[in-house]
Amino acid sequence: xxxxGSKALVDSLKKEKVEVIFGIPGGMTIPFYxxxxxxxxxxxxxxxxxxxxxxxxxxxxxxxxxxxxxCTATSGPGATNLVTGIAVAHMDSSPVIAITGxxxxxxxxxxxxxxxxxxxxxxxxxKYTLPITAASEIPGAVKTAFLLASTNRKGPVLIDIPKxxxxxxxxxxxxxxxSRLRGYTVRSGEPHPYQIKRAVGLIIGSExxxxxxxxxxxASGASGELAKFAELMLAPVATTLMGKGAVPEIHPLSLGMxxxxxxxxxxxxxxxxxxxxxxxxxxxxRTIGPMEKFxxxxxxxxxxIDPAExxxxxRADVPIVADAGKALAxxxxxxxSLGSKRGExxxxxxxxxxxxxxxxxxxxxxxxxxxxxLMKILRDALPGEAxxxxxxxxNQMWTALHFQxxxxxxxxxxxxxxxxxxxxxxxxxxxxxxxxxxVFNIDGDGSFLMTEQDLATAVSEGIPxxxxxxxxxxxxxxxxxxxxxxxxxxxxxxxxxxxDFAKLAEAYGAEGVRIETYQEFESAVRRSLRAEAPVVIxxxxxxxxxxxxxxxxxxxxxxxxxHA
Amino acid sequence: MRDRGRGRGxxxxxxxxxxxxxxxxxxxFRITSLIRRRGFNIDTITVGNTEREGVSRITFTxxxxxxxxxxxxKQLGKIPDVIKISELAPGExxxxxxxxxxxxxxxxxxxxxxxxxxxIFRCRVVDASKDSLVVEIVGSPGxxxxxxxxxxxxxxxxxxxTGIVSLARGSKGTVxxx
Numbered sequence: 001x002x003x004x005g006s007k008a009l010v011d012s013l014k015k016e017k018v019e020v021i022f023g024i025p026g027g028m029t030i031p032f033y034x035x036x037x038x039x040x041x042x043x044x045x046x047x048x049x050x051x052x053x054x055x056x057x058x059x060x061x062x063x064x065x066x067x068x069x070x071c072t073a074t075s076g077p078g079a080t081n082l083v084t085g086i087a088v089a090h091m092d093s094s095p096v097i098a099i100t101g102x103x104x105x106x107x108x109x110x111x112x113x114x115x116x117x118x119x120x121x122x123x124x125x126x127k128y129t130l131p132i133t134a135a136s137e138i139p140g141a142v143k144t145a146f147l148l149a150s151t152n153r154k155g156p157v158l159i160d161i162p163k164x165x166x167x168x169x170x171x172x173x174x175x176x177x178x179s180r181l182r183g184y185t186v187r188s189g190e191p192h193p194y195q196i197k198r199a200v201g202l203i204i205g206s207e208x209x210x211x212x213x214x215x216x217x218x219a220s221g222a223s224g225e226l227a228k229f230a231e232l233m234l235a236p237v238a239t240t241l242m243g244k245g246a247v248p249e250i251h252p253l254s255l256g257m258x259x260x261x262x263x264x265x266x267x268x269x270x271x272x273x274x275x276x277x278x279x280x281x282x283x284x285x286r287t288i289g290p291m292e293k294f295x296x297x298x299x300x301x302x303x304x305i306d307p308a309e310x311x312x313x314x315r316a317d318v319p320i321v322a323d324a325g326k327a328l329a330x331x332x333x334x335x336x337s338l339g340s341k342r343g344e345x346x347x348x349x350x351x352x353x354x355x356x357x358x359x360x361x362x363x364x365x366x367x368x369x370x371x372x373x374l375m376k377i378l379r380d381a382l383p384g385e386a387x388x389x390x391x392x393x394x395n396q397m398w399t400a401l402h403f404q405x406x407x408x409x410x411x412x413x414x415x416x417x418x419x420x421x422x423x424x425x426x427x428x429x430x431x432x433x434x435x436x437x438x439v440f441n442i443d444g445d446g447s448f449l450m451t452e453q454d455l456a457t458a459v460s461e462g463i464p465x466x467x468x469x470x471x472x473x474x475x476x477x478x479x480x481x482x483x484x485x486x487x488x489x490x491x492x493x494x495x496x497x498x499x500d501f502a503k504l505a506e507a508y509g510a511e512g513v514r515i516e517t518y519q520e521f522e523s524a525v526r527r528s529l530r531a532e533a534p535v536v537i538x539x540x541x542x543x544x545x546x547x548x549x550x551x552x553x554x555x556x557x558x559x560x561x562x563h564a
Numbered sequence: 565m566r567d568r569g570r571g572r573g574x575x576x577x578x579x580x581x582x583x584x585x586x587x588x589x590x591x592x593f594r595i596t597s598l599i600r601r602r603g604f605n606i607d608t609i610t611v612g613n614t615e616r617e618g619v620s621r622i623t624f625t626x627x628x629x630x631x632x633x634x635x636x637x638k639q640l641g642k643i644p645d646v647i648k649i650s651e652l653a654p655g656e657x658x659x660x661x662x663x664x665x666x667x668x669x670x671x672x673x674x675x676x677x678x679x680x681x682x683x684i685f686r687c688r689v690v691d692a693s694k695d696s697l698v699v700e701i702v703g704s705p706g707x708x709x710x711x712x713x714x715x716x717x718x719x720x721x722x723x724x725x726t727g728i729v730s731l732a733r734g735s736k737g738t739v740x741x742x
Contacts, residue, residue: 123594124601128644131590148644183586184644308638311631 001173005135005166006035009099010043011174012142018070020044020061020432021099022054026074027114028101031166046432046461051078053425053454055085058096060429063412064387066221068095068149069429075101076114079160080121084419087125089156091416092242093219095149096156098122104164105133119160127155135168139177147179151186153306154219189220189305189323191330199277199301199318200334206275206299208347209235212258212287215242215415216280216304218408222325223247226279229328232335234342235277236351238266240287241400242415243280249404255351259287260551261397264358267549267557269351272297279303280324283313284416293556303327361562362402366545369518371395371470374539375402377518378440378468381525385410386438387430391423391447393477395470397547399442421450427465428458438529439465445498446475455508458534466528466535469501474543483544484564485552505536514538578607578705579626579633580652580659580730586645587613587620594643595622604628604636608661608727619647625659625705625728652730659730662702664690665712668719669697678718685711696721 003011009032013021024047025033036045048054051073058069073082079100089096103112119131128148130141138161145157203209217226223246230237230253237247238258247254256263258270270276276298281287288294291313302309302316303324310319320327335341342348364370375398382388384406390396390413405411412430414422427441448469458465470476479493505512511533515521521539528535549560585591592611599606607625614621626633633651641649652659669675669692678697682689687701701711705728712723 119590120593123590123597129590181644183647306642308635308642310638312635312638315631 001171002169003135003172003174004031004035004169005138005161006031008135008138008172008174009142009161009166010035010039012139012177013070014039014043015174015177016068016142016146018043018068020046021070021072022046022048022057022061022429023072024048024051024054024074024078026078026101028075028103028163029072029078029166031163032072032099032101032161047457048425049453049456050451051081052084052421053428053451053457055082055096055098056088056422056425056451057429057432058098059085059089059092059094060389060412060426061433062089062095062429063426064409064430064433066409068097068146070097070099072099073101074114075103075118076116078114079118080116083121083125084417086122086156086158088414088417088419088422090125090127092215092414093154094156095154097145097149098156098158100158100160101166102131102160102162105162106164108162118158122158125156126158129158129160132159132161132165134170135165136170136172138165139172139174140179143177144179144181147186148181148184187305187323189326191303191320191322191327195318195320196327196330196334199320199331200338200340202275202299202301202318203233203277203331203335204338204340207345208273208350209233209275209277210269210273211235211237211277211279212240212270212281213237213243213246213279214240214281217243217246217324218280220280220305220324221408222280222323222328223408225325225328225332227251229332232332232341234344234348236269238262238270240281240284240415241413244400244411245405245408248406250406255355257400258557260289260553261401261547261549262287262551262557263401264361264549264560264562265351265354267551267560268354271557272350275299275301277301277303278316279328280305282309288314289551289556290554361549364545365563366542368542368545369521369539371398371541371545372402373518374468374470374521375399377522378442378525379404381522381529382438382440386440387412387427387434389413389423389427389430389439389441391441391443392418392420393444393447393475394472394480394545394547395423395442395444395447395476397477398470401547403442420444420447422447424448424451424465424467425454427467428454428463431463431465441465441467443467443469444476445469445471445473445501446495448501449498452504455505455510455534455536459509464531464534466525466531466537468537468539470541471498471501471538472541472543472545473498476543476545477547479543480546480564483546484550484561501536501538505534510534510536512536512538514540516540576627577629578654579628580654580657580728581624581626581633581637581649582652582730583622583624583640583649584614584647585620585622586647587618588645591620591645592622594645595640598639598643599636602635602639604632608725610727610729612729623727623729652732657730657732659704659728660702661705661708661726661728662700663708663712663723663725665699665701665715665723666721667697667699667715668695668721670695674718678715681711681714687711
């Protein structure tokens with residue numbers, strides 16, 4: 001059958017069960033949009049106001065739904081605007097498919113209008129890039145892109161299509177598409193029995209085991225296996241930022257987040273452990289501090305689906321290249337078959353004691369509304385399945401420290417790249433994925449101002465998420481560092497006159513409210529749960545409010561600062 | 565107390581890594597981009613086609629500890645265009661490089677000396693003018709380096725090297741057939 005490149009692309013996307021595309025059209029993608037026109041019933045297009053937001057929306061959608069999110073942009077500036085969003089997805093192993101238009105084949109390399117080498121630009125921040133040179137390649141490329149994005153360690157894939165390829169008509173059948181990649185095998189995810197035996201040996205021999213769960217546990221859908229394993233071993237569970245939600249944070253074995261802004265008890269327990277069972281995490285610097293100071297007194301079992309993560313940052317005593325869920329299930333099975341089950345011990349008393357010991361340390365010193373208290377109010381007001389996204393900076397770390405996540409895929413944040421502006425568009429993608437679930441974006445004023453123009457998208461497309469702006473009129477995290485490490489020499493962190501966020505929301509046709517007290521905050525949150533339009537809740541807080549505790553840069557996990 | 569950040573082995577050992585990759589546009593870019601991005605320090609890199617249609621062979625050499633080399637292999641292995649990657653132990657592989665050396669040879673006495681060295685090193689003259697000689701030398705990197713050091717004394721006008729190519733010893737291929 002004769003098909004145009006555009007039609008083949010649309011057919012191939014539908015074959016991959018794509019329901020929604022986030023994007024902005026432009027000169028080089030006009031033929032693609034022409035094909036979308038007649039498919040708008042079963043392939044929804046959400047028109048973003050900035051391509052960066054389109055990419056973050058696709059990412060938020062992917063993380064909530066667990067399937068690839070698709071975004072699209074035209075060539076040149078459209079494509080380069082996607083870059084931050086693609087890089088976020090890459091750092092956090094999120095399956096995002098980016099489709100970019102390119103100048104016609106005859107003009108490539110000639111510095112044509114709106115030409116950018118997006119394949120060159122995106123190669124280091126994607127799992128793969130697929131530059132298309134003929135329409136007949138499209139069905140296979142789409143199949144390859146979805147396969148790569150959603151298997152093994154997940155990640156973004158970019159497909160770059162020249163304009164004349166969109167209109168080229170050739171005989172092809174999207175149903176017969178084949179992906180031909182000799183260098184890529186989809187892993188079974190099954191752990192090696194020998195490594196499981198070795199790991200079990202270490203576990204049985206350990207006195208002070210701790211589990212550190214990362215985003216891989218969530219990507220693998222392994223929360224159930226994690227809880228079973230932890231309960232059998234009575235081993236406490238700390239999570240990385242990306243791992244938040246891997247275990248319900250109200251679980252008696254949950255310690256919360258470990259790392260630079262981790263909870264005191266989590267950092268202490270990880271530092272005191274004699275066995276660290278790291279699952280689906282990559283020992284990032286923000287999680288472990290200086291590599292030479294980490295895990296000195298402990299053995300390490302490292303479970304990850306990506307073999308390159310084993311030994312990259314930290315040397316493991318037992319490497320297990322496997323899917324998190326399958327590895328945890330195998331460990332549990334092996335331990336249970338040996339009749340190994342732990343009871344209360346010195347160690348279980350120790351971590352309970354630490355949890356109690358630190359509970360009074362989380363008092364917040366600054367004047368005015370305290371972010372930790374706000375997070376508790378929010379948690380109490382929201383159902384367990386509510387989804388929370390964050391900006392980047394203090395707002396993100398306060399949420400990570402104080403907002404207890406109860407289910408996987410309900411805490412969405414830019415962990416690896418730390419891209420300010422992520423929270424709001426990610427909340428829109430999340431809401432599109434789960435329209436009946438409340439979605440809250442906890443943001444900072446600086447962060448929100450980077451992507452707030454997509455309130456226009458939220459209003460026009462009817463995507464009612466709620467944004468809580470922790471409004472301190474400053475770039476708070478940098479300000480905090482300047483306070484703590486630069487003798488209060490505040491350099492370029494004062495945002496001066498920030499907009500009236502309530503009025504800003506109204507200007508877009510959203511609802512805006514500014515609150516001054518905890519009671520007002522609570523009622524605004526509860527009201528917003530019933531709102532049909534997007535809501536912005538402006539919450540003024542002190543410039544001097546700090547994220548504490550903090551492990552200062554270069555220090556080990558035990559060298560926590562509680563006051564600043 | 566162990567430092568988990570550091571690698572094993574001496575950090576100046578020679579490692580030879582062979583990769584079979586798809587012979588298509590952009591593959592070399594993906595590979596060099598990764599090497600640069602992750603800060604690997606490659607000594608030599610050679611690329612050429614193989615006995616198999618559509619498959620190129622890239623040979624890297626690098627000086628580094630075992631852990632760094634393992635990381636390079638694993639990271640390269642993640643590129644979908646890399647079909648197979650393996651390290652060749654120097655003791656179990658043959659490896660050669662080729663150099664062309666243009667050396668000043670004006671003075672008849674020195675010219676005779678150079679020709680003498682050429683015969684000792686079993687290399688050959690591929691071009692000659694009254695003032696200079698172009699010498700082709702093929703061998704292990706050590707042999708090529710020794711010859712280069714000798715020629716430096718006479719004055720090297722310019723020199724070009726291919727980098728190292730390598731095959732495993734014995735009848736087995738680096739990569740089993742598909």
